[in-house]
Amino acid sequence: MSEFFPDVPGPVPFIGIDGEGLGYRVYDSDQMVGDKSMADHLRLAVCYWHSFNWPGSDIFGDGTFDRPWLARDIDPMRAAEAKQDAAFEFISKLGARFFSFHDVDMAPQGASLKESRANLDAMVDRAAAKMSQTGVELLWGTANLFSHPRFAAGAATNPNPEVFAHAAAQVRHMLDATHRLGGHNYVLWGGREGYETLLNTRMRQEADQLARFLSMVVDYKRTIGFEGTLLLEPKPQEPTKHQYDYDCATVHGFLDRYDLLGEFKVNIEGNHATLAGHSFHHEVAYAIDHGIFGSIDANRGDHQNGWDTDQFPTSVDELVPPVYEILRGGGFETGGFMFDTKLRRQSIDRSDLFHGHVGGIDALAKALLVAHKLLSERTLEGERDRRYAGWTDDLGTQILSGSLGLGELADRAVAHNIDPTPVSGGQERLENEINHAIWSTS
Amino acid sequence: MSEFFPDVPGPVPFIGIDGEGLGYRVYDSDQMVGDKSMADHLRLAVCYWHSFNWPGSDIFGDGTFDRPWLARDIDPMRAAEAKQDAAFEFISKLGARFFSFHDVDMAPQGASLKESRANLDAMVDRAAAKMSQTGVELLWGTANLFSHPRFAAGAATNPNPEVFAHAAAQVRHMLDATHRLGGHNYVLWGGREGYETLLNTRMRQEADQLARFLSMVVDYKRTIGFEGTLLLEPKPQEPTKHQYDYDCATVHGFLDRYDLLGEFKVNIEGNHATLAGHSFHHEVAYAIDHGIFGSIDANRGDHQNGWDTDQFPTSVDELVPPVYEILRGGGFETGGFMFDTKLRRQSIDRSDLFHGHVGGIDALAKALLVAHKLLSERTLEGERDRRYAGWTDDLGTQILSGSLGLGELADRAVAHNIDPTPVSGGQERLENEINHAIWSTS
Amino acid sequence: MSEFFPDVPGPVPFIGIDGEGLGYRVYDSDQMVGDKSMADHLRLAVCYWHSFNWPGSDIFGDGTFDRPWLARDIDPMRAAEAKQDAAFEFISKLGARFFSFHDVDMAPQGASLKESRANLDAMVDRAAAKMSQTGVELLWGTANLFSHPRFAAGAATNPNPEVFAHAAAQVRHMLDATHRLGGHNYVLWGGREGYETLLNTRMRQEADQLARFLSMVVDYKRTIGFEGTLLLEPKPQEPTKHQYDYDCATVHGFLDRYDLLGEFKVNIEGNHATLAGHSFHHEVAYAIDHGIFGSIDANRGDHQNGWDTDQFPTSVDELVPPVYEILRGGGFETGGFMFDTKLRRQSIDRSDLFHGHVGGIDALAKALLVAHKLLSERTLEGERDRRYAGWTDDLGTQILSGSLGLGELADRAVAHNIDPTPVSGGQERLENEINHAIWSTS
Amino acid sequence: MSEFFPDVPGPVPFIGIDGEGLGYRVYDSDQMVGDKSMADHLRLAVCYWHSFNWPGSDIFGDGTFDRPWLARDIDPMRAAEAKQDAAFEFISKLGARFFSFHDVDMAPQGASLKESRANLDAMVDRAAAKMSQTGVELLWGTANLFSHPRFAAGAATNPNPEVFAHAAAQVRHMLDATHRLGGHNYVLWGGREGYETLLNTRMRQEADQLARFLSMVVDYKRTIGFEGTLLLEPKPQEPTKHQYDYDCATVHGFLDRYDLLGEFKVNIEGNHATLAGHSFHHEVAYAIDHGIFGSIDANRGDHQNGWDTDQFPTSVDELVPPVYEILRGGGFETGGFMFDTKLRRQSIDRSDLFHGHVGGIDALAKALLVAHKLLSERTLEGERDRRYAGWTDDLGTQILSGSLGLGELADRAVAHNIDPTPVSGGQERLENEINHAIWSTS
Numbered sequence A, B, C, D: 001m002s003e004f005f006p007d008v009p010g011p012v013p014f015i016g017i018d019g020e021g022l023g024y025r026v027y028d029s030d031q032m033v034g035d036k037s038m039a040d041h042l043r044l045a046v047c048y049w050h051s052f053n054w055p056g057s058d059i060f061g062d063g064t065f066d067r068p069w070l071a072r073d074i075d076p077m078r079a080a081e082a083k084q085d086a087a088f089e090f091i092s093k094l095g096a097r098f099f100s101f102h103d104v105d106m107a108p109q110g111a112s113l114k115e116s117r118a119n120l121d122a123m124v125d126r127a128a129a130k131m132s133q134t135g136v137e138l139l140w141g142t143a144n145l146f147s148h149p150r151f152a153a154g155a156a157t158n159p160n161p162e163v164f165a166h167a168a169a170q171v172r173h174m175l176d177a178t179h180r181l182g183g184h185n186y187v188l189w190g191g192r193e194g195y196e197t198l199l200n201t202r203m204r205q206e207a208d209q210l211a212r213f214l215s216m217v218v219d220y221k222r223t224i225g226f227e228g229t230l231l232l233e234p235k236p237q238e239p240t241k242h243q244y245d246y247d248c249a250t251v252h253g254f255l256d257r258y259d260l261l262g263e264f265k266v267n268i269e270g271n272h273a274t275l276a277g278h279s280f281h282h283e284v285a286y287a288i289d290h291g292i293f294g295s296i297d298a299n300r301g302d303h304q305n306g307w308d309t310d311q312f313p314t315s316v317d318e319l320v321p322p323v324y325e326i327l328r329g330g331g332f333e334t335g336g337f338m339f340d341t342k343l344r345r346q347s348i349d350r351s352d353l354f355h356g357h358v359g360g361i362d363a364l365a366k367a368l369l370v371a372h373k374l375l376s377e378r379t380l381e382g383e384r385d386r387r388y389a390g391w392t393d394d395l396g397t398q399i400l401s402g403s404l405g406l407g408e409l410a411d412r413a414v415a416h417n418i419d420p421t422p423v424s425g426g427q428e429r430l431e432n433e434i435n436h437a438i439w440s441t442s
Helices: A037-041 A047-052 A076-095 A113-134 A161-180 A203-224 A250-259 A270-275 A278-291 A316-328 A350-376 A379-387 A394-401 A404-415 A428-439 B038-042 B048-053 B076-094 B113-134 B163-180 B203-224 B249-258 B269-276 B280-289 B316-328 B350-378 B379-387 B394-401 B407-414 B427-440 C038-042 C048-054 C076-094 C114-135 C161-180 C203-224 C248-257 C270-275 C281-288 C316-328 C350-376 C380-387 C394-401 C407-414 C427-440 D038-042 D050-055 D076-094 D113-134 D159-178 D203-224 D250-255 D270-275 D282-287 D314-326 D350-376 D381-388 D394-401 D406-416 D427-440
Strands: A044-047 A098-102 A139-141 A185-188 A229-232 A262-271 A291-296 A338-341 B044-047 B099-103 B137-142 B185-188 B229-232 B264-269 B294-297 B337-339 C044-047 C098-102 C137-141 C185-188 C230-231 C264-269 C294-298 C335-339 D044-047 D098-102 D136-143 D185-188 D229-232 D264-269 D292-299 D338-341
Touching: A037 A350, A037 A379, A037 B113, A044 A047, A044 A076, A044 A350, A044 B394, A047 A076, A047 A098, A076 A113, A076 A250, A076 A350, A098 A113, A113 A161, A113 B407, A139 A161, A161 A185, A161 B394, A161 B407, A161 C294, A185 A203, A185 A291, A203 A229, A203 A250, A203 B394, A203 B407, A229 A291, A229 D136, A250 A262, A250 A278, A262 A270, A262 A278, A262 D350, A270 A291, A270 D044, A278 A316, A278 A379, A278 B203, A291 A316, A316 A350, A338 A350, A350 A379, A350 A428, A379 A428, A394 B163, A404 B113, A404 B163, A404 B203, A404 B337, A404 B427, A428 D314, A428 D350, B038 B350, B044 B048, B044 B076, B044 B350, B048 B076, B048 D250, B076 B113, B099 D427, B113 B163, B113 C281, B137 B163, B137 C270, B163 B185, B163 B203, B185 B203, B185 B294, B185 D292, B203 B229, B203 B249, B249 B264, B249 B280, B264 B269, B264 B280, B269 B280, B269 B294, B280 B294, B280 B316, B294 B316, B294 B427, B316 B350, B316 B427, B316 C316, B316 D314, B337 B350, B350 B379, B350 B427, B350 C427, B379 B427, B379 D314, B427 C316, B427 C350, C038 C350, C044 C048, C044 C076, C044 C350, C048 C076, C048 C098, C048 C185, C048 C394, C114 C161, C114 D406, C137 C161, C161 C203, C161 D203, C161 D394, C161 D406, C185 C294, C185 C350, C203 C230, C203 C248, C203 D282, C203 D394, C203 D406, C230 C294, C248 C264, C248 C281, C248 D250, C270 C281, C270 C294, C281 C316, C281 D159, C281 D203, C281 D314, C281 D350, C294 C316, C316 C350, C316 C427, C335 C350, C350 C380, C350 C427, C380 C427, C380 D406, C407 D113, C407 D159, C407 D203, D038 D350, D044 D050, D044 D076, D044 D350, D050 D076, D076 D113, D076 D350, D136 D229, D159 D185, D159 D203, D185 D292, D203 D229, D229 D292, D250 D264, D250 D282, D270 D282, D270 D292, D282 D292, D292 D314, D314 D350, D314 D427, D338 D350, D350 D381, D350 D427, D381 D427
Parallel strands: A044 A098, A044 A338, A098 A139, A139 A185, A185 A229, A229 A262, A262 A291, A291 A338, B044 B099, B044 B337, B099 B137, B137 B185, B185 B229, B229 B264, B264 B294, B294 B337, C044 C098, C044 C335, C098 C137, C137 C185, C185 C230, C230 C264, C264 C294, C294 C335, D044 D098, D044 D338, D098 D136, D136 D185, D185 D229, D229 D264, D264 D292, D292 D338
Antiparallel strands: none
């Protein structure tokens, strides 16, 4: 079997900041950052779909990429094998520890659920062998419940319970597959769990359906002994006008309301954060602070475009804050940085797939170094401690403990005419500190 | 005491669709719509701040309005009285049943909390007399916890507990005032409860503080016997980069998490909805469906501008869906349509304040008629019933009841190869039905 | 040849506002509005691509529509014929006077330019016969220079002049075809004339290329005696990060700079306007005021979604202002309202295509009635006359004529201390007048 | 006269990347970058208004800053003097070469145009002395034609020609003042030259007025012998719904249409670029490529907020591309990087003003180093040369020269079946090159 990426003969090497040719300029997998290696911090993963299953099409144009297995006239299972070979060749050469896939990325859908299942089983067996050979692990599996016309009005939230049933079959089987492959997590992205128009929609009914579905997944996970983490992936819209898993706070509330907190964590995507009107930093900090942080889809959007561009993350300036919060929260447990990234449609050289990933990984590695420095020097934490110090003093403690009522506190404020002078928030100074850390880290 | 609006000598009359001069073309307060009058459905309110306390300034320009009481050299309490006279003259002539105010709109802040309280008490006494004379009622009161420099970093979420204490004193007193005036609700808008930068911010700490504050308000409300509804008002940003009460779903989750559900409802503003990336329709439908609907700040934004323009609501096309959901939910209990609306800065004639309100009220009245027709003819509900019918059948019922596990359901799907044909969502047809209702209602 | 839309047996009738079944509730083609019939005012057109060539796919999902000619295994020319039959059946039954198409919508691309041309010629001959039978006319033709991978980096603006040459061949042939079919206009939409990243882009070089291309089209049009209007279609982005024909003002400046003003007019799309940060109203008013108005792609976006949703236009509130400006400008010359509209992906019934178009046409008809009333009553023009009256007085005339220098005028202002009192812009009052016109028009 | 910034006793020193205390970490004014010093490249300027005239207010809150001269009860001319002293102390200590001001920033408006002029003359005399003492120069002056209520409906574009006359007097006098102070440029920002609603607006009439105004300014500039550059400053909206100087392309077209090209260049603001839906990079590249580049308002917006936040520019990732284009264009002539930046409202320490500026200047200096490296190594230009090489070959030359008609070129394409294989745009690779340059530059 011939290589698909002959121009990259072996593993992408660490070449150092001014090294020549294709190689990592910052990411040195074994380099220790604090008490963990870069590899253990970042837990890098490649995605099957954008990198191997997407032809380079967009809503106005056909596929541009050189992906022979996507040709129309090829036998579906042979195509799936060629795709798998290329994927594992790529992941191995890149040196990523993990990959991720949807059921339909890896195996062709059959004429029936049974046939689809058989196809997937065959390909999963083959993947297991590849994983064993290469040492690549599965970060997460997921079922595609959004591309087929049957899911146009949602999967779990479909007005037709038969679609729910079909989705259940797919998820059950993909959860089995993920379990079989030792997946560290299982993801549910509700791409069509939302609405196109509220005129025909009952939001509460659909919320109940979604919660029911998730509860069934939780139970089933226990039944089969899957110990990976279940992850929900917030996105505000696209393809639907509105998606129910809008952002971390919305998902958090939903989980809490349906007694699913503790069972699910969030898989945060950079571009989904910005589409929801938040910074990537915000979504990660929210999840860390509220104990629902799970994993990351590492990419970025274009601030001037209103859709999911899924670009490779390259801005260290934008990556330092979310990586900082992850470190502050203790780092990943079962999650990792999964490259849910699309090459630009003009990036048609096979080596472009390496350039995209290598650049993104270097940017994350650089952000890791900076974030580690900021955390170990307590640059931000020291500032935060000072800023909130009053809440560990008498007044603050009394208020938070609940021992003071509004009337009592108000009386005290009036009696002492409490009116503290504002203090500087120091934002510009802190922004400079961040830049100092970026510029002085190498 | 002379009138401020001499060009509008008496109550704004209902003049019918083609009537001449200033008057309501659709809103006829006593007209029955179903089992309630228009006035009882809409529960219209005027706000003190934009209409009487705002000089017509914006971030790039000085006040343009003719509001003599805002002159620099006038005695603060005399100014407050003149403002109050004008406000009650306006509300009475407009024929709105309600008004709303912040503490600092109605009475000047004093040199101490005690003095501020005394000023407010005096003005509230005077307001009580006006209300008694005119029959105008208080829809809600609220404390301004965002304009003074002490609140630059938040009130309840301030890093300094003394600011929390000061805010507690203001809220306690304003809640007392609202109670004294028979207010139907009390609103908390967290204009500065958010952050400018996450670099110096602990989101979770601040969430805990905010929850503590709200709990204290709940307890105090009970203590004094206030029976109005407590309302939170979602807004995603502005003035702060991020506001914690981002949207209804976020507030809902927050309330649930801190055991405050049932104690608070939401006050939804049209323009806040659109700033959060939602439609006004969405926010209202969410609140109705999840039992947290309280009241409305009736206004609209400009779809091309990224800030809170607070324009008068004039688009029946945009108003019909949220009004429909409110009717579907049973209408307002203690809430109402409160005109949180600003005249454009060039609208400097005194009569413009009438034009703005009258046009907005007519648009709401028209939307009410249309929504009532849609609801009584079950145009949408019939469609929704048909669309979700499967969920009341066997399969749907079994799924929702929890009697089926994922494995069992999946087995069933595989065995029967369940794969339902999609059905049309009928969106264009339904949109036409809405237009039909609008065009055929008069 | 069997019908594709058997459920709509004949022409869609005018049924009046409360008529039953599928029919126009407002649009009555022969009804006179001023001195022209509704049909002559609106000059309605159906597009081939979204309605017959698009399978209902989106970036996350496969096609959902029942369009048998798009099946994979069908002979391309037989498929094109079936599509054409369905299209003309639809247009005829709908009662639209016009249609529009891209070369590749109507005929399959061949293995060479020559073959593609032959395919198109064959289908154009067939279309000519259909047009003759049905009376349907061609509003405009256009060449698809954006879907094929060769155009990934642009057509006229491609870094490779051979792509320019290929595009020239396509446009030449499609312009021939449009001419042969008596097309009233020819459109160039630069879907890929823009950039994905400025890092590899020379904007000025590409602008020069684009201008060269357009000049060649102008010359060729003269050569063949085509007397239709050439139209450019502004869009700010999507599929590219940035499109050069950003909005009307940008296109206007470009045409002027390259001496193409007078040769091209603009084809304005509602959804493109809003994606560019403008209102639809703005773009139309700009084009009318600057003499570059050509035609309309009638659709709307979703104010909460950042991409081109191409929905059917249904909001009379949003349509009245642009339709008003068009009437004020004297109405269409060669242009018309072309339905560049996509059904929602769930609207899979064949009749949904009728519902979408009928609803959109009714909304335009209603807007036409309202706009005509506003114009004939001079509601806005009277107000505008009053507002700008000073510019026809002495001072205004002197200033505009250029007879006063800055120094002279400044001296005069200082000498008389000119400082006029602002007057009300009357925005709320005018908004009410628009609503009055909408509500009182039937 | 005592210092206002005693905590910063003397000039801010260059301290190197890890230096302690307040100081420049990258910006070393005399360091040569290519053939010019950093200072000569960057031509740094401080603005009077945000830094000394703005109290820290926002639309929801009062001023928070410690600016004693803004107190209500102080004599206006004494206040203006104190403000001027503080401003020159700050600019000198910061080591910026330039400053900028509006007429009303520097001197109080009087009761008449004559009195305003006298106030300004007095303060300008005083400023001249300060400039002579300190060596600080004037980058540009400008007249505030947007804050006073008389300008609510525009200045040059006002429906009332008397407002035009008043504006002319202000501009004439401020242009005189700028000339007297040796200003390198004069700026016109049309903050209210736009509209709030099109219902009452004649866009073309207003465009003609604006062009007339600008022509008068050009003539007057010649009359007095002012040799600085006239600059227009694009902004899409805010405070108005729509501003006529929307973006560079719009301004470019406008200037061309009214024969003003060559007389005006553009002053590009980072935050205005992003509000217009462009990147800062785009606007600068457009202006450079089209010969209208003048100067920069150096700041940034918040990608999640829809208004002008005017933050200090800190992201080297975002600054490298625009700085690169400026270098490619040959650098500033009369323009410079003017800090049109606002402290966050919580940044109330006097030293925060230094932190903001120092951090921004360091970021620009770092971007300068990186951009210089990219340009001197031809990293991007080499790529661009290769990409567009075809346009210097036979075919490209023939096309651009106009020697080939569409028919001829089409015939050639058909005959040779020209259909070039796409080549990679290399975006990810180039993005990595930019990061390499950033990371390896110190």
